[in-house]
Amino acid sequence: MSGKIPVELRKARQTVHTYERLKQCTRCGTYSVLWHDNCLSCGAERKFLSIGDIVSSVLRRNIQRDALILAAIACAAFYLARTFQEMALSAGAGVLLIAVYAFLRRRYAEALMNNALRKLLLGENRAIRRGILLDVDDAASDMEDGDFKSAYEKLREIGALITGSHIRNLKVYCLNRFILRSDMELELGTLIPDEFEPGFITYLYEAAKVNPGLVQRDTLDYVQKYRVQIGGMVEGRATLALVAAAALRVKEYAFEYASLLYDFVDELPRERFLRLCRLVKDNPDRAPELRQKVLETAARKYGNDPEFEGFL
Structure with a gap:
């Protein structure tokens, strides 16, 4: 835990x-x-609009345009009418x-909203990417200044849209600087x-020590794949045992x-081992080798x- 905060x-x-999560500077x-309220590009403060507000604005302009066109058609028809009946x-x-x-x-408001949103996101794809890269640079600057807390919080927001390995590795780097607790909102x-x-x-x-519930199938698959490499690390065997218990x-x-689980039966905590005993007893035809070792x-x-007593 040395050096962790x-x-x-x-x-x-x-x-x-x-x-x-996206917002755009109107300047x-x-x-x-x-x-934060200040734009990283131009420095403007409180000039952001949410993506929902932008789409709503686009739709309002479309309605105004369409209404003007329809009104113009109606007025033209009225003007060209030759009789009172035609005018009516x-x-x-x-x-x-x-x-x-x-x-x-x-009736089709939701479909129109989704269509406008799709067009906006596709049309602004490069601009959105450039903006998020500025956010990444801001987080990297925090890391250089030793403010790993702010850096991680920013990377967590960025990671919701950009899931590349670079962002994931940066988040892990920051998290390894913290003292983890069970009450923390960890990923x-x-x-x-x-x-x-x-x-x-x-x-x-x-993470597995403070919150075993974080260990899901994707983590287990990763551990299974790199089990040999993990076992060669200083805390490797302890990590594998924790993951096995969490499973x-x-x-x-x-x-x-x-x-x-077979390789770590002896290292399971008593309550986890008791659960495993119950599982293999209730499912005698599944994993026979594991069942034998457990008994x-x-x-x-x-x-x-x-x-x-019931398992002896």
Whole structure:
């Protein structure tokens, strides 16, 4: 724990869609996903619009344009009418046309919103990427200044849109500077690297200790794939044992990753081992080799423990 610092992380922002994190500076057009009010490009303060507000603005302009076109058509028809009856018909048709248009806009409002959003995101793709790269530079500057807390919080926001290995590795680098606690809002599956990364294993070791529930199928698959390399690290075997114990939180994991559990049966905490005993007893036809080792271990280590009598 030497060199690590205690931190109180900013609560992660929750959105229904990741694009909702985007905002645009109305002065220079730069995009950002960070929470501060000043634009990293032009320095303007409080000049941001959310992506939802931008789309709503586009739709309002479209409605105004369409309304003007429909009104112009109705006026032209009225002007060209030769009789009072034709004038009445043209006026009525114009009102009906506008009413139908309003009805259709209301009925398909969600589809129109989604279409406008898709066009905006596609059209602004490069500008959005440039803006997010400015956010990355801002986080990197914090890291250079030793402010790993701010850097991680920014990278976490950025990582919701950009999931590349570079961002993941930077987040892990920051997290390895912190003293982890069970009450912290930690991530794990979103940090899994494309290749074997010792830094990630270091973080996995600490994270699995304070919050075993973070270990899910994607983490187990990664550990299974790089099991040999992990075992060669200083805390490698301890990490594998922690992951094996965490796997027992889900019944199916115990059998899907039976080979991992097999090697660490002796190192499982008592309560985790007791759960494993119950699982293999209730499923005698699954993972027979693991079952045999579990029963042998129960007899050897817990032969006098009344809770294990049914497994001896």
